[in-house]
Amino acid sequence: MSNVKAQNSKELSELPTLESSVDSYHLEDHLGGNGPSIKVLVFGGLDGILSMFATVFGCAGASISPVQTICVSIGSLVASAFSMGYGEYVSEIAERDYMNSELRREQIEVEEKPECEKKEMYDIYTGRYNFSDEDARSLVDIAFRNKEFFLRHMMVEELGIMLTDQEITPVRRGILMFCSFCVLGAIPMLGFIGFYIGESGSRLSKIMGYGTTSFFSLVATMALGYFKGSYMKQNPIQSAMKMTFNGIVVGASSYLMGYLVTLMFPEGEPITP
Structure with missing residues (x-):
């Protein structure tokens, strides 16, 4: 019996402690809190580059003069950058309004109809994740002890809405989108003007x-x-x-479309509405 106890004690001592596990977890290389900003910068920059690339080569396919190409490209760059920036701002406002309205609705339901909300989470645990009846009830009871956690958890599981605390503001998102579109979108034009x-x-x-x-x-x-x-x-x-x-x-598709349009409407033939 003493040998068995000694063996068990040795095995337990070799298990990683909670503290060491936590330390290892925090040593992992995570992305950090700049994800939303990077997403906007990459999306805006890529859209700017490709939009201006398409504009220049569409003009090339249509045999438009260099001066006209530059004028069209600059106008398109500024207008598209403003449209993208303002669109990012408006869409973020709409998303936040929707998220806040759903959060308020869930808060009211948790306060006024807690048993119904518990039943919804119970159904999710048993139906979606195949928890047993006992485990599902235990999870619901434990989660409901912390109302804020229960709300956040329910928003994700029921509505697919992740509540985050460190998002950039809609105004900043719009400005980042505008700037990234303008700066990177100017690259194709610089090559042409050069x-x-x-x-x-x-x-x-x-x-x-x-x-x-x-x-x-x-x-x-x-x-x-x-x-x-x-x-x-x-x-x-x-x-x-x-x-x-x-x-x-x-680039290839924009050039091809510009070329095909000139074949359909030869030079000197006005395009009337």
């Missing part, structure tokens, strides 16, 4: 301008994809290749 000599410039200068635009755009999308993959702890090379493929498809 080789622009004049409206009567040589054919070679135009080809070099469009080629530089392609190079700048694809390198920018590749770099953005690599950054996203590295930050999200994914394969950065694979992420960069996916972004680059997206850029190639966007």
